[in-house]
Amino acid sequence: MTDLPASAAGVRLGTLADLDAIFALQQSAPECAQWPRATYAAILTAAPEVNPQRRIFCVQRGEHVAGFAVASLLRAAHTGACELENMAVAPAGRRLGVGRMLVTAVLTWSQQQRAESVHLEVRAANGAAVQLYERLGFVALGRRPAYYSHPVDDAVQMTWIADGGGAASC
Numbered sequence: 001m002t003d004l005p006a007s008a009a010g011v012r013l014g015t016l017a018d019l020d021a022i023f024a025l026q027q028s029a030p031e032c033a034q035w036p037r038a039t040y041a042a043i044l045t046a047a048p049e050v051n052p053q054r055r056i057f058c059v060q061r062g063e064h065v066a067g068f069a070v071a072s073l074l075r076a077a078h079t080g081a082c083e084l085e086n087m088a089v090a091p092a093g094r095r096l097g098v099g100r101m102l103v104t105a106v107l108t109w110s111q112q113q114r115a116e117s118v119h120l121e122v123r124a125a126n127g128a129a130v131q132l133y134e135r136l137g138f139v140a141l142g143r144r145p146a147y148y149s150h151p152v153d154d155a156v157q158m159t160w161i162a163d164g165g166g167a168a169s170c
């Protein structure tokens with residue numbers, strides 16, 4: 001894949017062959033957004049030149065997909081932003097740097113796409129994810145009370161700003 005971030009060694013773009021693994025990873029992680037399988041299929045089916053706005057990044061460990069992240073570009077008139085929409089790492093493979101690799105790949109890709117910032121929302125109670133994002137430079141800039149249900153929780157709105165204000169970057 002031509003737009004695989006050079007600085008994200010070990011991360012690759014997902015393909016349709018990863019669909020089962022990605023969906024299984026999602027189901028193993030109740031903290032992440034629970035999307036229909038068809039949503040992943042649609043993203044994975046669209047070739048990058050057809051859908052340049054959305055990507056699924058995967059980390060492979062041996063024969064298994066150890067984690068995935070979904071990101072999309074949000075275009076406005078004179079600015080660009082990126083959203084980290086969803087991610088999960090296999091429960092047995094956590095705390096080994098996979099999440100860091102995936103978020104780094106999303107940040108690198110967003111910079112390549114000349115976006116200025118990366119945004120996400122995360123459950124306030126999801127300490128692992130909040131800490132991961134903070135470690136990589138995201139800052140909590142907002143909160144949506146009781147945004148999530150089952151269980152009820154606030155959404156923390158986090159933003160990462162590209163160095164240089166995004167002149168040639170995210």
Ligand SMILES: CC(C)(COP(=O)(O)OP(=O)(O)OC[C@H]1O[C@@H](n2cnc3c(N)ncnc32)[C@H](O)[C@@H]1OP(=O)(O)O)[C@@H](O)C(=O)NCCC(=O)NCCS
Nearest residue numbers: 029031087088089094095096097098099100128129131132
């Ligand atoms: C959040 C998640 C993606 C982290 O993936 P991971 O591969 O375990 O993360 P990493 O190993 O790359 O951790 C990088 C850093 O994040 C932080 N971190 C990760 N897991 C943590 C935990 N359980 N508790 C506290 N900090 C944690 C740490 O700062 C860690 O650095 P360190 O290990 O040097 O201390 C993973 O726990 C997961 O899939 N959770 C369920 C799904 C989810 O929450 N998705 C995000 C929805 S917005």
